[in-house]
Amino acid sequence: MAHKKRGGPEEALDKTIGRMSEAAGRVSGDENLEAEGRVLRRKSALKTYLVKPHADGGWQVQAEGASRATSVHQTKAEAVAAGKKLARSKSPSQLLVYKQDGFEVQEERTYE
Secondary structure, X not given: OXXXXXXXXXXXXXXXXXXXXXXXXXXXXXXHHHHHHHHHHHHOOOEEEEEEEOOOOOEEEEEOOOOOOOEEEOOHXXXXXXXXXXXXXXXXXXXXXXXXXOOOEEEEEEEO
């Protein structure tokens, strides 16, 4: 399962729908609708970080769309720990941990 990069029309649509839902919830007094709209609006602002195998061995943490790794680690556990720390410090963000094959996502975490 490859991760599809967000942007363009989908991102603009999420922001617009989020703003409308948030406003509708505020006007109607529906706190759940307001909260859902806020989450949808913020979802488009997520920064995504990836933990995947490094070409020279080991594991890398990399921001989605970046050409270079943020950090390289000997073990997957070290890379996941570094990725979690980075994603928590840059919320709202998402961390995708890939399997050894580098194509299938093993774990997904969202930090808000």
